[in-house]
Amino acid sequence: MAEYIRVCDVEKYYGSGANVAKAVDRVSFHVEKGEFVGVMGASGSGKTTLLNMLSTIDSVTAGHIYYEDVDITELSEDKLSEFRKRNLGFVFQEYNLLDTLSIEENILLAMTIQGYERQEILRRCEEMLKLLGIEEVGKKFPWQVSGGQKQRCACARALVNRPKLLLADEPTGALDSRSAQTLLETFTEMNARLQATIFMVTHDAFSASYCGRILFLKDGQIFHELRRGNQNRRAFLNEILDILSLTGGELSNG
Numbered sequence: 061m062a063e064y065i066r067v068c069d070v071e072k073y074y075g076s077g078a079n080v081a082k083a084v085d086r087v088s089f090h091v092e093k094g095e096f097v098g099v100m101g102a103s104g105s106g107k108t109t110l111l112n113m114l115s116t117i118d119s120v121t122a123g124h125i126y127y128e129d130v131d132i133t134e135l136s137e138d139k140l141s142e143f144r145k146r147n148l149g150f151v152f153q154e155y156n157l158l159d160t161l162s163i164e165e166n167i168l169l170a171m172t173i174q175g176y177e178r179q180e181i182l183r184r185c186e187e188m189l190k191l192l193g194i195e196e197v198g199k200k201f202p203w204q205v206s207g208g209q210k211q212r213c214a215c216a217r218a219l220v221n222r223p224k225l226l227l228a229d230e231p232t233g234a235l236d237s238r239s240a241q242t243l244l245e246t247f248t249e250m251n252a253r254l255q256a257t258i259f260m261v262t263h264d265a266f267s268a269s270y271c272g273r274i275l276f277l278k279d280g281q282i283f284h285e286l287r288r289g290n291q292n293r294r295a296f297l298n299e300i301l302d303i304l305s306l307t308g309g310e311l312s313n314g
Contacts, residue, residue, distance in 0.1 A: 063090050063091075063092055063093075064090075064091055064092060064093040064095075064127065064128060064224070064225070064257055065090060065091040065114070065125070065126065065127055065225070065257075065259075066090045066124075066125070066126040067087060067088055067089050067090070067110075067114070067123070067124075067125050068088055068123055068124045068125070068126070069086050069087075069088055069122070069123040069124070070084055070086070070087045070088070070110075070113060070120050070122070070123035070124070070125060071084055071085060071086055071087075071120065071121045071122040071123055072084040072106070072109050072110075072113060072118070072120060072121050072280075073121045082280055083106045083109040083280055084106045084109050084110055084113070084280045085106075085279065085280035085281045086123070086281070087106075087110065087123075087277075087280070087281065087282055088123075088282075089275060089282060089285075091225075091257060091259060092257075093255070093257055094251070094255045094256075094257055095257055095258070095272055095273060096247065096248070096251045096257075096258045096260070096270070096271045096272045096273075097258065097259050097260070097271060097272070097273050097274070097275065098260050098261075098262055098267070098268040098270075098271035098273070098274040098275070099111065099259070099260070099261045099262070099274070099275050099276075099277060100261075100262060100263065100265075100268055100274055100275070100276050100277070100300070100304070101263075101276060101277035101278055102263070102278070103263075105277040105278055105279065105280065106277050106279075106280040106281075107261045107277050108229060108261055109280075110261075110277070111227055111229055111259065111261045113125060114225075114227060114259060115144070115148060115150065115227045116132055116140045116143065116144050116148070119133070120133050127143075127147065127224070127225075130143070145174065147223055147224045147225060148223050148224070148225055148226075148227060149218035149219055149221065149223035149225070149226045149227070150218055150226075150227050150228075150229075151211070151214050151215055151218050151226065151227070151228040151229075151231045152214075152228075152229050152230075152231070153229060153230040153231065153233040153234050154234070155202070155207075155210040155211055155213070155214045155234075156214065157202040157210060157213060157214060157217075158202075159201060159202050159203055160201075161201070162198065162199050162200060162201055163189075163194060163197050163198050163199070163200055163201070163202065163205065163209070163213045164185060164189065164198035164199060166202070166213055166217055167185050167188060167189070167213065167216045167217045167220055168181055168182075168185050169217075170217045170218075170220050170221055171184060171185070171220055171221060174221055184220050185216075185220060188216035188219060188220050189216065191216075191246075191249070191250070191253075192212040192213075192215055192216050192246055193212065193242075193246075194209050194212050194213060194216070197209050206239065207234060207235050207236070207239055208235055208236070208238070208239025208240075208242055208243065211231065211232075211234075211235060211239065211243050212242070212243060212246060215231075215243070215246060215247075215250075219250060219254070219256065222254070223256075224257060225257045225258075225259060226247075226250070226256050226257065226258045226259070227259050227260075228247070228258065228259070228260040228261070229260075229261045230261060230262055230263070230264075231243060231247075231260065231262075231267075232244065232262070232264060232267050233264075240266070240267065244267055244270040245270075247260070247270060248270055251272075258271075265297060265300045265301050265304060266297065268297075268300050269288075269293045269294075269296050269297035269300060270293065271288065272287065272288050273285065273286065273287045273288065274286045274300065276303055276304075284303055284306075286299055286300065286303060
């Protein structure tokens with residue numbers, strides 16, 4: 061697989077003077093195209109800060125982040141906005157759906173903003189509804205469907221523009237175990253079928269076991285990395301739990 065993202069000696073500080081807090085401390089790693097990477101760590105370990113810098117929501121204090129040959133830390137605000145629109149998709153714990161629009165319209169809106177032709181918009185929307193198993197609720201409104209269906213709608217909206225990277229921040233946090241499993245299986249399918257590159261922050265070992273590789277953060281630094289390789293998910297889950305037992309914090313196994 062080709063290298064897609066390079067994170068080089070990235071640091072992030074908050075505050076000033078005597079009140080400086082270091083959230084991310086000289087972190088370096090890369091993500092290859094088509095990888096499904098998870099980031100784990102206790103609260104305050106820097107995992108969401110790291111995701112926010114990768115997603116251009118937050119800026120680095122020092123270091124560089126490259127998407128292929130583009131150094132996003134050097135881009136102006138306008139160019140960052142354009143880069144985000146063209147390359148990134150987001151799935152958060154909160155669904156951020158518009159209640160006044162149907163499930164279908166929430167997905168269509170993402171493409172309408174991008175200026176696609178109507179036929180292409182409708183074709184891709186239908187394709188996403190089917191892929192995520194929510195075609196039967198397409199005409200319903202968010203308040204009429206389950207949490208799992210809302211989250212799958214959020215996934216469809218994130219993926220319909222075919223982003224180069226899908227960023228997921230605790231995407232199963234508000235879901236029951238069945239809906240969480242369905243969503244994670246959807247991520248796995250999108251990763252396999254669409255070659256979607258996924259970067260997911262989670263505190264949950266069950267969710268992390270669906271990834272191909274996991275970075276473990278502690279005090280703003282990567283202290284361990286696990287690759288799933290050819291082992292089954294259950295074996296990988298046990299390996300993850302072994303590492304988590306060394307970190308402490310409020311981590312769970314789902």
